[in-house]
Amino acid sequence: MGAVRTAVVGVGQTRHVSARHDVSIAGLVREAALEALEDAGMDFGDIDAVVVGKAPDTFEGVLMPELYLADALGAVGKPLLRVHTAGSVGGSTAIVAAKLVMAGIHKRVLTVSFEKQSESNATWGLSVSMPFTAPLVAGAGGYFAPLIRAYIARSGAPRHIGHLVAVKDRRAALRNPKAHLHLPDIDLKTVEESFLLWDPLRYLDTCPSSDGAMALVIGAEDVADAAPGPAAWVHGTAMRSEPTMFAGRDQVNPQAGRDCAADVYAQAGITNPREDFDCAEVYVPFSWYEPMWLENLGFCAEGDGWKLTEAGVTAPDGDIPWNPSGGVLSSNPIGASGMIRFGEAAQQVRERAGDYQVPLKTGLALGHAYGGGSQFFSMWVVGNRKPE
Amino acid sequence: MTSPPPLIEQHVLEYPGGYTRSVGTAVSRYLTGLRDGVIVGVRIGDGRVMVPPTEYDPETGAALDEYVEVGPAGTVVAWTWVSEPRSGKHHLTKPFAFALVRPDGADVPMVHVVDVAAADEMAVGMRVMPRWASERVGYVTDLDAWVPISDGETPSAAAVNTAEVSGEPVTGITVPIRLEYEINAGRAPSKYLRSLAEHKIIGQRAVDSDKVYVPPRGSDPTTGAPTTIEVEVSDVGTVTTFCVVNLPGLSEFAPEVPFVCAQILLDGSNTPWFGLVQGLPADEVRMGLRVQAVWADVLVPDARSIKWFEPNGEPDAPYDTYREYA
Numbered sequence: 161m162g163a164v165r166t167a168v169v170g171v172g173q174t175r176h177v178s179a180r181h182d183v184s185i186a187g188l189v190r191e192a193a194l195e196a197l198e199d200a201g202m203d204f205g206d207i208d209a210v211v212v213g214k215a216p217d218t219f220e221g222v223l224m225p226e227l228y229l230a231d232a233l234g235a236v237g238k239p240l241l242r243v244h245t246a247g248s249v250g251g252s253t254a255i256v257a258a259k260l261v262m263a264g265i266h267k268r269v270l271t272v273s274f275e276k277q278s279e280s281n282a283t284w285g286l287s288v289s290m291p292f293t294a295p296l297v298a299g300a301g302g303y304f305a306p307l308i309r310a311y312i313a314r315s316g317a318p319r320h321i322g323h324l325v326a327v328k329d330r331r332a333a334l335r336n337p338k339a340h341l342h343l344p345d346i347d348l349k350t351v352e353e354s355f356l357l358w359d360p361l362r363y364l365d366t367c368p369s370s371d372g373a374m375a376l377v378i379g380a381e382d383v384a385d386a387a388p389g390p391a392a393w394v395h396g397t398a399m400r401s402e403p404t405m406f407a408g409r410d411q412v413n414p415q416a417g418r419d420c421a422a423d424v425y426a427q428a429g430i431t432n433p434r435e436d437f438d439c440a441e442v443y444v445p446f447s448w449y450e451p452m453w454l455e456n457l458g459f460c461a462e463g464d465g466w467k468l469t470e471a472g473v474t475a476p477d478g479d480i481p482w483n484p485s486g487g488v489l490s491s492n493p494i495g496a497s498g499m500i501r502f503g504e505a506a507q508q509v510r511e512r513a514g515d516y517q518v519p520l521k522t523g524l525a526l527g528h529a530y531g532g533g534s535q536f537f538s539m540w541v542v543g544n545r546k547p548e
Numbered sequence: 549m550t551s552p553p554p555l556i557e558q559h560v561l562e563y564p565g566g567y568t569r570s571v572g573t574a575v576s577r578y579l580t581g582l583r584d585g586v587i588v589g590v591r592i593g594d595g596r597v598m599v600p601p602t603e604y605d606p607e608t609g610a611a612l613d614e615y616v617e618v619g620p621a622g623t624v625v626a627w628t629w630v631s632e633p634r635s636g637k638h639h640l641t642k643p644f645a646f647a648l649v650r651p652d653g654a655d656v657p658m659v660h661v662v663d664v665a666a667a668d669e670m671a672v673g674m675r676v677m678p679r680w681a682s683e684r685v686g687y688v689t690d691l692d693a694w695v696p697i698s699d700g701e702t703p704s705a706a707a708v709n710t711a712e713v714s715g716e717p718v719t720g721i722t723v724p725i726r727l728e729y730e731i732n733a734g735r736a737p738s739k740y741l742r743s744l745a746e747h748k749i750i751g752q753r754a755v756d757s758d759k760v761y762v763p764p765r766g767s768d769p770t771t772g773a774p775t776t777i778e779v780e781v782s783d784v785g786t787v788t789t790f791c792v793v794n795l796p797g798l799s800e801f802a803p804e805v806p807f808v809c810a811q812i813l814l815d816g817s818n819t820p821w822f823g824l825v826q827g828l829p830a831d832e833v834r835m836g837l838r839v840q841a842v843w844a845d846v847l848v849p850d851a852r853s854i855k856w857f858e859p860n861g862e863p864d865a866p867y868d869t870y871r872e873y874a
Contacts, residue, residue, distance in 0.1 A: 181719060184572025187603055190611075204609035221567040221725040231602070234609030279567045283798055291557035291731045292741055294823065294851040297802035298793045298809040305791030306811055310874040313789070313835060313867070359792035359806075359830075403769035407759035407818035408872060 163262040165546055167384035167391035168506040170200025170377030176340040176491040179278035180371040185220060186232035189274045192373035192496075193233055196270070200377035201388040204234025207377075208266035213243040213253025213273040214495030215531075218285040220276050233272060245401070247443070247531030249273060250374060250498025251538030254527075255397045257378050258540070262394070267380045274373035275493035282369050282494065298358065301366060301446070303533060305358035308448040311412045312360065315451070317466035319360065322447035323351040324469055326364045326489060329444070332476050333486025335515035340370045340491040365447040372493030374500045381546070392506035392542040395524065396427030404533040411534060417456040420537040425458070428524065428541035434459045434473075437541075439481040439508050439518045440526040441501040445488045450474060454482075457528065476516065484508070484516045498529025502540055509544040520544060555733040555741055555849055566724040574601040577615050579718040582690035585680050585706025587619040589654050596655035619651035620703045622694065624674045626657075629667040639689055645670050649694050663693035677703035683711035686718035736766035736775065741849035743780075749841075751779050751817055759818040763851075781816035783841035785857070786865040788813050788820055788874040792830045803856075806830040812839060812857055813873045820873055827858030835874065838862035 172195025174180070180188055189212075197203055210233050212226045222228060226242035233240075243253040250273040257271035283299040311317070330346045333339035346364070354363040384391040400420035402409070409415075421433075430436045442457070444450045451465030459480065460468050468474060474482035483489075485504040488497050505527035507513045511520065523544035530537050571579060574590060578600045581588035590601030591614040599618055604611055627647040633640055640661055647670075648657035662676055676694035684690035684706075697703060733741060736752055740763045743750035752764035752775035759768065760779045767774055790810035793802070808830050811820035825833050826842070839857035847853045 179570075181570045182572075184570060184575065184603065187572040190604065190609075218561070218563070221563060221569075221723060231606040231609065232604050236607055236609075276570075279569055280563050284563060287799065288561060289799070289801070291559050292555065292733050292737065292850055294854070295799055295801035297799040297807075297824070298791070299795070299798045301795075302791055302793055302798070302809045306789040306809065309791060309835070310789040313874065314871075355794065357793075357795045359794065361791070405819050406769040407757075407761065408770075412874075 164264050165381035165393065166258050166261040167379060167381070167393045168376050168503070168542065169379040169384050169387040169389065169391055170196040170202065171503045171507055171512070172196030172199060172375045173338055173500060173503065174372045175338045176370040176372035176493055178340065178368065178370060180276065181278070185222065185225065185274070185276050186229060188276055188371065189229060189272050189373045190232055192274070192375035193270060193272050196375035196377045199389055200379070202268065202377060207234060207238065207268050207270045209239040209260055209269050210235040211241045211243060211253055211257040211260070211269060211271040213249040213271070213499065215247060215249055215275055216285055218280070218288060219282065219494070220279040233270065245531055245536040245538065247494055248498050248529040248536040248538045249531065250496050250500060251502055251527065251529030251540070252399050252498070252536070254376055254499050254502045255399060255538055255540060257376065258394050258397055261378050261380050267383050269378045270375065271378060271499070272373060272375040273496040273499040275495040276371045277369045277493065278371050301358035301361055304446055305361045307411050307534070308446065309360055311448060311452050314412065315463045315466055317451060320348065320352070321451055321466040321469055322360070322365050323348055323362070325444065325447035325450040326351045328475055329483050329487045329489040332484050332516060333490035336486045336490070338491070339486040340368050340372070341486070361446055367445040367488045367492040370491050370493040372491060372496050374496040374503050376499065376503055376506070390510040390512070390544070392509045392544070393546050395541040395543050395547045396424040397540045398424035398427070399538045401536045404535050412452060413456050413462065414534045416535065417453070417530065417537045418458070420539050421457045424539045424541055430524070430541065433457060433526065434480045436522055437480060437524050437526050438520050438522055439484055439505070440528065441485060441487070441504040442482055442526070442528040443488055443498060443501055443530050444483060445492060447489060450482060453528070476518065481518050484513065484518055498531070498538060501529055502527035505540070506542050509542050551735065552738070554735050554738040557731050559729040559731045561727040561729065563725065566722040568720060569723045570720045571718065572603055574603040574612070576717050576719055577601060579686045579721065581617070582688070583684045583686040583709065583713060583718060585684065585709065586617050587651050587678070587691070589616050589618045589651070590614060591616055597653060598656045599651055599654045599658050616653065618653040619678065621675060621677045621697060622649045622651040624648070624662065624670070624672060624676055625650050626672060627662065627670050629670065640693060644693070647694065649676060660691065661693050663695050669696065678706070680706040682707060684709045685711050685713060687721060734766060736764040738849070739778065740764055744851070744853040745847045745849045747843060747847060749781050749783055749814065751781050753777050753779055760816060761819055762814060762817045762821065779816065781814045783814065783854070784860055785812040785814035785817070785821065785839060786870050787811070787825060787833065787835060787837040787839060788870045789835055790825065790833055792833070808833045810857070813870055823854065824856035825858070826856045834864065836864035836867060836870065838865060
């Protein structure tokens, strides 16, 4: 296809917590960036371009933070881009960075995404009341909970399926020292007894609000061949979007997600995702989105996603682990969350995932992110061998 | 025939109470210094001293930690005159100069204000010194303004801080940010909004489509075709899906918990309407429930003209009639 072979050669992230009062926004992103550069055996001077991503500027009240971050990220005298696609932004930012390398424009690109949610309140930031419109009075959960109810009605899934995901991902996070939530005592009972926020969603079915940053160094083939550590080769990237609302829109199983998956699978030669991947890091901010996305991403037939979850297929020791890092349910610095999925997929194929490393058979992993009203999707496939 | 102009309203975007900004190591040194009546800079990689300090070298990105006290006197490098200060926007309420001031010992000027009576008292190269606020809290306005000093004069040290503050370093500040917008509803939404004020709900569809959009945006989002045909839809509809909100305090406009947020497919429309369902216990709301809008006593061109929806007594709609929309 003519593209330059491209790989992740450095990965860095902060320890995600609810509030990092000890650092500035610049200090937060630098922690992730410096760790990724060290992993890649580089410093800022080696980097050709910087790509920054984050979710709405209303979260921190810093308008155009990429300008403020230019010198903090060593971007002086270099191209600096900022990407914004709502909650999927971490994924699409990594894709923009990868494409600068695949296109042969740059050899070494640093990409960083972040959110410092402790500087305001995510519910406020996501539901600013505008003139003429009825106020959004229910927050993000109030938008997604009805879609989950519709999924349950369609699929006939038992009510405890979401709680199984809530327990599975929090237990997985216990093996990830950088995860925000470490809940050693969590079990089905504690989830079932947690506060019913947005029926059918309980408190422990929802993601936390985190301060954190993620960084990747992406290099061309010759850079990756010379890198001190293993490479996660990019086998495919895809993005899709659709309007929040149109007549006939399937809000539960969006067309844009299905199309995005089909595109990235075709690029990477994936014909049976459940068998062809060693694991997947998928954006699951509310527990029920695991079975919903299992179907949307073609890991099973429509209506069968909850059966895979119930059977433990997606557990760390299942046949296709989903979110062995603990996922968005365990850490959610919104603007970074998509890139964390992409980066955790890369760490798995680099065999750098520490205590939550999955066994490699095919050497391929999926990174996924979505955002807005399930209207932006970004995905990549990474592998431990070069693409053909 | 000309249509009435689009509706316009003022909109203020402001996080209540201001953002809680953690300032990081370098700005912490700077603000703590201001509180204590000194100006702190940082030495960068090439030996120059920069003020205010940053955590990183602006040219190389390398971490910095050699803090240097600068000033207190300084030199004006450039300036501009503000003849009409804006109330609530500018720090000083009388005419003043915005200036780049290079404190002695620093190699880079900082932006601040110089307080003189008239513009003709300003000059590049003039010597200035800080006028410190008597109450200093660890904020940029602790240095109230720069003021002229005459040749040979030595700036005196800042007076003792009269504010009640701890001796701990400043680690965070509260940042008020206010953006004021004029929101133009647009032509198609304005027609719909004006219909609400007449106790009607007017949607639109495109010429080649049977899909009715409420509220309309002027084009069909699937094709981009203009939605030129106006269609009145019913204020009766079907709950396609919903959630019960038990979490109080999400919005100042939220009713008391528990309350129900629903997607409602109005009869004659092809897109769901996001609304509240009231008039029955939350645990009795169900998919397929038939509901009718409850209108406000005073109707205005705004979505708030419909307060919520209540059951209208019809039998529930069969699942297959709304499945496509759930």
